[in-house]
Amino acid sequence: MCQHYNLLPLSKVKGYLHKNVLDLPADRIRIEDWRPLLETLQSDQGLQKIAIRSAHRGQAVVEFAGTKEKAARTRKCPVIFTAYVLHKLIASMVKCLSINNNLIHLELQGIPLTFKYLDALLEGISKCKTLKFLSFIDIPFGDDGTGRVCRVLRHLPNVASVNFTACGLTPLGMQHIANLIKTQKIKRFVETWQQSLRYQRPNLDSLWGLRQITLNTNPLIGDEGMKILLEGLEDDLWIKGIEMSGCGLGIGAAKELISFLQNSYAISVIDIRGNKGVPVHLIQHIMLLLAKKTMHYRSEYQWNSWSSTSHQPMVQSRFLGQTTEKLRNQQRSRTKELDDSSVPMRGVHTSTIKQKQCCQAQSKLKS
Known part of the structure; x- marks a missing residue:
């Protein structure tokens, strides 16, 4: 494709392609380089991870730059923020999601997804049956955007991890997440009951659905948001990890969490660091509860994160900075x-x- 347009392949694009990973610094791509890149992306069937990142926070979409000529004249922001390039990018990603049967990780960081672009992207995500990790980082679509994502995930059981870091969530957004957990919980209970009818022992760890939820850097969640989330997690046997670093939590949320952990079975990883309102002694109490729960229990399914070095799923287990091995x-x-x-x-x-x-x-x- 680069030969067709008489262009040299960009080193920042080729970096991890040999590992079937596209990690794209969108701010550094010129307007003339976007066309061959997007044409290749929309027909690709081999990528396993797509990550598109921008470091320009809070930048709105330049809607008047709807043509290539107007986008080329934009100087105040990278061309990814023009309506022309953003529309082409989302369209190419939707086509890739529809035909790629190897893609397992999609990460968008700092991309200005208004509801028009978010809805189009979610249409493509709903067709991807191999996707396991979905990340929206520094994309302030707020509670309404979170609700739209959660409604799609209700019918997308293959996604095991979702990331809403710095997306502007409030307790209303936590209600959308709690409803998603409840919906998947009911469906999984039904499947477990069906397995038990066949004289089988249901394997809870092998069932589909969410295992990890990341909600870091959403300071408006607060104690009320934590309470709503814990109500959704009540009697849940599948969610393994919750990350809520820098979410405005206080003493009330910590006490609710301690009470929840004393009766919870499945959850083994909770990260509430970076919440100045939570005293140290309560964090230590939570850490000990987690250590006791996981010291003699090894799950068949362990929630995964993506390694930045090997770009392969790796098992990651944290107990607020202190691991089980250290305790042993x-x-x-x-x-x-x-x-x-x-x-x-x-x-x-x-x-x-x-x-x-x-x-x-x-x-x-x-x-």
């Missing part, structure tokens, strides 16, 4: 200390017995 090492060191401290005691006890035996022998000889 601490337990071993304490046991060793106790054993070491007990050695001299045993020695004193043995020598005392020997002294008594010698005294008894001497008294018998004298008599």
Whole structure:
């Protein structure tokens, strides 16, 4: 395609293509480079990960730049923010999502998705049956956009992880997420019941649906949003990880979380770091509850993240900065200390017995 347009392939585009990964710094792509790139993208069937990133936060779409000539004259922002390029990008991604049976990871960061573009993209996402990881980072579509995504995910059981980092969520957006969890929970209970009718033992970890929800850097969620989320997670046996770093949580949310963890079965990873309203002793209490729950339990399904080095799914397990292995090492060191401290005691006890035996022998000889 580059030869057809007499262009050189961009090194920033080719970086991870040998690993079937397209990691695109959208701010650095010129207007003349977008056409061959998008034509290749819309017909691709081999990519496993697509990540399109922009570092320009809060930049609105330049709607009047709807043609190539007007987009080329735009100087105040990268051309990705013009209506012309953004429309072409979304159209190409929709076609790729519809025909690519290898794509498992889609990540958009800082892309200005208004509802018009978001709805078009979600139409393509709904047709992709292999997608497992879906990330929207620094895309402030708010509660309404979150609701639109959640309505699509209700009927997309293959997605195991969803990321709404810095998307402007409030308790209303948390209600959309809680409704999604409840809907999937009912469907999975039905499937579990159907498996039990066939004299099978239902494998909870093998069922479809969400396992990880990331909600970092949404400071308007607050304690009310946490309460709504925990109500949705009640009696859920499948959600494994929740990340809510920097979400405006306080003492009330921490206490609700402690009460929830004492009765919860499945959830094993919760990240509430970066919430200044949560005292340290409550974080430590939550950390210990998580450690006790997961010390002797190994799930058949472990929620995944994408490695930036190998671009392959990797198992990741965090207990607020302290892992199970560290806890086990601490337990071993304490046991060793106790054993070491007990050695001299045993020695004193043995020598005392020997002294008594010698005294008894001497008294018998004298008599």
